[in-house]
Structures are given as C-alpha cells and as structure tokens.
Amino acid sequence: MIKNAQLIGLSRQIALARQMDVVANNMANINTTGFKAEESLFEEYVGPVARDQDFMGKDQPLSYVQDWATMHDLSAGDMVQTGNPLDVAINGAGFFAVQTAGGDRWTKAGAFQINAGGTLVDLSGNPVLGDGGPIQFGPEETDVNISEDGAVSSSAGAKGRLRIVEFANPQAIKHEGGNLFSGGAPIAPNDSRVMQGFIEKSNVSGVSSMAEMIKVQRAYESAAALSQRQDDMRRSAIQRLGDPNA
Amino acid sequence: MKALYIASTGMSAQERNVEVISNNIANMRTTGFKRQRAEFQDLLYQQITRAGSQTSDQGTNLPAGVEIGSGVRTVATPRIMSQGSVEPTEKELDVAIRGEGFFMINMPDGRTAYTRDGSFDRSDQGTIVNSSGYELQPGITIPGTAKSVSISPDGMVEAVLANDSVPTQMGQLQLARFVNKAGLESLGDNLFGETAASGAPQIGTPNADGVGDLLEGYLEMSNVNSVTEIADLIAAQRAYEMNARVISGADEMMQSTTQLR
Numbered sequence: 158m159i160k161n162a163q164l165i166g167l168s169r170q171i172a173l174a175r176q177m178d179v180v181a182n183n184m185a186n187i188n189t190t191g192f193k194a195e196e197s198l199f200e201e202y203v204g205p206v207a208r209d210q211d212f213m214g215k216d217q218p219l220s221y222v223q224d225w226a227t228m229h230d231l232s233a234g235d236m237v238q239t240g241n242p243l244d245v246a247i248n249g250a251g252f253f254a255v256q257t258a259g260g261d262r263w264t265k266a267g268a269f270q271i272n273a274g275g276t277l278v279d280l281s282g283n284p285v286l287g288d289g290g291p292i293q294f295g296p297e298e299t300d301v302n303i304s305e306d307g308a309v310s311s312s313a314g315a316k317g318r319l320r321i322v323e324f325a326n327p328q329a330i331k332h333e334g335g336n337l338f339s340g341g342a343p344i345a346p347n348d349s350r351v352m353q354g355f356i357e358k359s360n361v362s363g364v365s366s367m368a369e370m371i372k373v374q375r376a377y378e379s380a381a382a383l384s385q386r387q388d389d390m391r392r393s394a395i396q397r398l399g400d401p402n403a
Numbered sequence: 404m405k406a407l408y409i410a411s412t413g414m415s416a417q418e419r420n421v422e423v424i425s426n427n428i429a430n431m432r433t434t435g436f437k438r439q440r441a442e443f444q445d446l447l448y449q450q451i452t453r454a455g456s457q458t459s460d461q462g463t464n465l466p467a468g469v470e471i472g473s474g475v476r477t478v479a480t481p482r483i484m485s486q487g488s489v490e491p492t493e494k495e496l497d498v499a500i501r502g503e504g505f506f507m508i509n510m511p512d513g514r515t516a517y518t519r520d521g522s523f524d525r526s527d528q529g530t531i532v533n534s535s536g537y538e539l540q541p542g543i544t545i546p547g548t549a550k551s552v553s554i555s556p557d558g559m560v561e562a563v564l565a566n567d568s569v570p571t572q573m574g575q576l577q578l579a580r581f582v583n584k585a586g587l588e589s590l591g592d593n594l595f596g597e598t599a600a601s602g603a604p605q606i607g608t609p610n611a612d613g614v615g616d617l618l619e620g621y622l623e624m625s626n627v628n629s630v631t632e633i634a635d636l637i638a639a640q641r642a643y644e645m646n647a648r649v650i651s652g653a654d655e656m657m658q659s660t661t662q663l664r
Contacts, residue, residue, distance in 0.1 A: 170660075174404055175451075175471060177656060181406035181649045182445070182472035185413030187642045188420060189443040189475055198467075225452070226467035239440075241483050268442055270481060271583045273602035280442050280479045296582050296605050297613050299503055312613070328467045329454055334447040335478075340454075363645050374652045381659040388663070 161219050166384040168221040172199055173377040175224050180370045183361045191266030191336050192359035194230040194366075199223065231327050234265075234360035236352065242301045243269045243277075246357040251321040251349030252338065254286040255279050261286065263322055263343070266336040268356050271301075277309070281335050287317035303353040321346040405473065406653040412474030413646035416443055419477045420639040427627045428636075435519030435593050436625035437482040438632075446473040484584040487519075487626040489618060495552050496523040496531065499623040502615015504578030504607070507540040508533055508594060515540060517579055517604070519623055520593035531560075535592055543574035554619040557610035578614040579604035 176197040186192040202223040236246050245267035247253065252263035262283070269285055272278045277285045277292040284291035287309065294301070298311040307319035322343035324330060330341035420441040430436040454468035489499045498521035500506070505517035516537075523539060526532045529547060531539045545552055549562035558576035563569070581587060586600030597604060607614040 177406040177653060178409060178471045181409035182474060184645050184649050185409050185475040186445050189445055192445055224469055227469050228467055240485060270585050273583055273586060273600050275582050299613050331454065332448045332470055332472060334445050336444045363641060367645060370649055370652050374656055377656045378659040381663060385663055
C-alpha cells in the first residue's frame with residue numbers, strides 16, 4: 158500500500174513537472190506575436206485496470222493523475238498599433254494561411270514582409286496565401302492597403318484577398334512552432350475582421366501565469382513531502398518489525 | 404524538467420529585445436535612422452499524446468493532445484521603414500526624401516551603399532559628399548566659383564556661378580528603391596547595403612518613378628517614437644523578470660526532489 162501511495166505521489170509529480178514546462182513555454186512566449194497560450198488538463202486514472210473476481214481480496218481502486226491534454230487558449234491577444242502597412246491582425250477567430258514545404262499552415266502572427274521577389278511572406282519567409290495563391294507585388298508598386306475583409310491592393314490595383322480560415326473545432330489544430338499551427342478542418346470565415354497597421358501580441362497573461370507557476374511549484378513540493386512521509390513510515394515499520402527484540 | 408531551459412530561451416529573447424530597444428533609443432536623434440523591432444517565434448513542440456489518437460475500439464478519439472513547447476527564439480529584427488519627421492535646417496545641401504527612395508553613396512571599397520541621411524557637403528574638390536566624405540552617386544561637382552546651390556524637388560542641382568544671374572544646371576540626383584526595404588543590411592554610419600532579400604535597386608528620378616521627391620534645407624529625423632520604445636522596454640524588462648522567476652521556481656521544484664531522503 159505504501160508503495161502505491163508513493164507511485165500516486167510520483168504520478169502527481171510527473172504531471173506537475175509537465176505543467177511547469179507548459180507554464181514556462183507560455184512565459185517564454187509572452188512577447189511573441191500571435192502566440193496562443195496552452196493550458197494543461199489533468200484527469201483521474203483509476204487503477205488497477207485489470208479486475209478479476211477470482212482474486213481472494215478485492216482490488217482497492219487507486220487514483221493516479223494523468224495529464225491528458227493541453228488546450229489552446231484561443232482568446233485574443235492585445236492589439237497593438239504599429240502603423241506599419243504590412244502588419245495585420247485578425248479581430249476574431251480566424252487565422253492567416255501560409256504556404257510551407259509541408260503544406261498549408263495557419264498563423265495569427267500577421268507581421269508580414271515583402272521578399273526580394275515581391276511576394277508577401279511571413280517572418281520565416283513562407284508565402285502568405287491569398288484566395289488564389291501567394292500575393293505578388295511588382296517592383297514599382299507602393300501604398301499597400303489591406304481592407305477589413307482581407308482584400309489587398311496597391312498603387313497597381315487589386316492584388317487578391319488574404320485567405321482567412323476558421324475552425325469548427327479549433328482545439329484540433331496543433332502548435333507547430335514558428336508561430337504556426339497545422340491540421341484541423343478549415344472552414345470559411347464568418348467572424349473575422351482584418352485590421353491593417355496592428356499586430357496581435359501574445360495572449361499570455363503574466364500575472365495569471367506567475368500565479369499558476371507558484372501553485373504548481375507548491376503542489377510539487379507538497380507531493381515531494383508526501384512521498385517523504387511515506388518513506389518515513391516505511392522506515393519506521395521496518396525498524397520496529399525488523400527489531401529482533403520485538 | 405525542461406522548464407529551466409524553456410525559461411532560459413525566454414530570458415535570452417527578452418535580452419535581445421532590450422538590446423534592440425536600447426539601440427532605437429540611442430539613435431533617437433540620428434538623421435535618417437529607421438527603428439527596428441524584435442520579432443519572436445515559438446520553438447518546436449513535443450507531441451506527448453497526439454490529438455485524434457484512438458481511445459477505444461468504438462472509434463472514439465482524443466479531442467486534444469498533450470503538446471509541450473520548447474521556448475522562444477528571435478526570428479527577425481525587421482526595420483520599420485516609415486517616414487521620419489522632417490525638420491528644417493536652412494542649410495544648403497541638406498536634403499530629405501519624402502517617399503520610398505534612398506540616396507546612393509559610393510563606398511571607398513567600390514560598393515554602393517544606400518542611405519536616407521541627406522546631410523551632404525561639398526568636398527575640397529567640389530564634389531557632393533556625405534558626412535563621412537563618401538561621394539554621392541551620380542557624382543556632381545560644384546565649381547568653387549558657385550555662389551549658391553539649390554536642389555529642386557525632382558533632384559536637379561543648380562548653382563549660380565560668379566557674375567551670373569541665372570542658375571546653371573550641375574547635374575541630376577537619382578534615388579534607388581527596393582522591393583523589400585526591410586531586407587536591407589545595416590552597415591552602420593546610417594548606410595544600408597543591398598542583399599538577396601532586399602532585391603536589386605530600382606534607380607529612378609525623384610518626383611517620378613515612385614522614388615519620392617526631395618526637400619532641400621530639411622533633414623529626415625529618425626522614426627523612433629520615444630513613448631512606444633519606453634513602453635516596449637518596460638514590457639521586455641517585466642517579461643525577463645518573469646522568466647527569471649520561472650527558472651528559480653523550477654529550481655526550487657528540483658531542490659524539493661533532491662532533498663528527499
């Protein structure tokens with residue numbers, strides 16, 4: 158039994174160490190454009206799973222803890238005005254689509270650039286997709302304007318419309334790194350407005366992450382103290398029962 | 404415990420951020436300076452359980468997986484190439500560009516550099532040079548006998564020579580523009596160099612060809628906005644402190660493990 162108590166404590170410590178990693182990653186990305194925070198979710202894992210009525214004694218159900226998911230916190234980050242014409246933010250649930258070697262990816266980081274070939278790209282150099290493929294500018298063009306519905310125009314006229322995607326189940330998309338998300342089933346946008354001259358900052362809240370971190374840290378310490386006490390119990394049991402004079 | 408390393412990436416990113424901001428503030432009064440902004444990206448994610456993995460024979464699957472990120476990196480420090488404010492100096496050969504273009508400067512090593520800093524002077528030979536003494540391109544020589552020099556908005560340099568009453572045309576200034584101005588390499592001394600990312604320069608005449616027009620007797624100040632820089636500095640500093648706190652938190656967690664007897 159004592160051994161089980163230690164294992165339960167250990168499952169708690171492993172889960173908390175993972176949660177600490179998630180908090181640390183959120184905190185590291187507190188200034189990353191378009192970053193979406195992650196939240197750890199835990200569930201009870203009741204064991205042993207194998208049950209058999211043939212056993213003499215009844216199995217005692219033991220509740221371990223297991224981290225079963227990290228949820229994306231998709232709430233909006235702060236919109237910061239930059240005045241840069243190629244900075245765009247999406248007000249709403251939508252994502253921009255960019256083209257990578259591994260297929261289309263989704264991003265909230267709308268700090269775009271124009272590359273040497275005149276293509277609109279994100280900061281990693283991936284082409285930003287419009288409705289009809291990447292958006293291309295000629296060398297002589299000036300005055301890039303991006304309207305609320307994502308329509309791009311310049312001094313040479315209309316350039317197409319930024320492809321904005323939304324997701325019926327946004328939890329199905331995966332963090333890829335590089336401010337990109339992958340996967341999911343993109344649908345047409347109905348709740349997205351494009352804002353030119355703004356970028357969406359990270360939605361990590363410093364205060365609540367700090368509070369979460371302290372909570373994780375203290376919980377970890379109390380789990381460590383628990384297994385310490387279990388160990389002390391076992392030690393005193395061995396000492397008492399193993400004493401030849403007993 | 405990855406948290407230690409994750410938080411250290413956060414600290415080094417914010418350190419970069421403060422470096423960029425302090426360079427912007429240091430160059431607040433630098434003619435033709437364009438401010439930079441540090442841009443960050445999240446690093447790769449470790450997928451511990453994948454979303455959509457099967458949880459039963461009935462075809463149910465996990466609605467969300469466990470993914471643990473590994474921190475942040477600085478991806479770029481693009482320059483914000485917006486127009487700086489234009490201040491009158493009342494000095495001849497001080498020129499500000501209103502628009503997209505750059506002046507072209509002949510570097511001593513034969514390369515061409517590009518600048519928005521239009522504080523020019525005459526050399527001892529009479530050629531128009533920048534404040535480091537490098538020649539403006541195309542080279543224009545103003546004779547010693549010239550009484551006054553003027554530069555028109557479309558880049559025509561005219562001088563009134565001794566005993567003349569009408570100005571004589573000395574040459575035509577040209578400007579270069581780039582498809583991707585933000586991709587120019589910063590050479591220091593207010594100069595930029597061409598790179599593969601910026602594309603080749605498109606040379607044009609001021610007031611035509613979309614390169615902008617010229618204002619003589621004015622200089623373009625930096626486009627640094629002190630209020631936003633200070634706000635960014637405070638945000639960067641707090642983010643740094645929070646990441647430092649995560650490191651000490653992770654350290655205390657590890658300490659409570661090592662203190663088990």
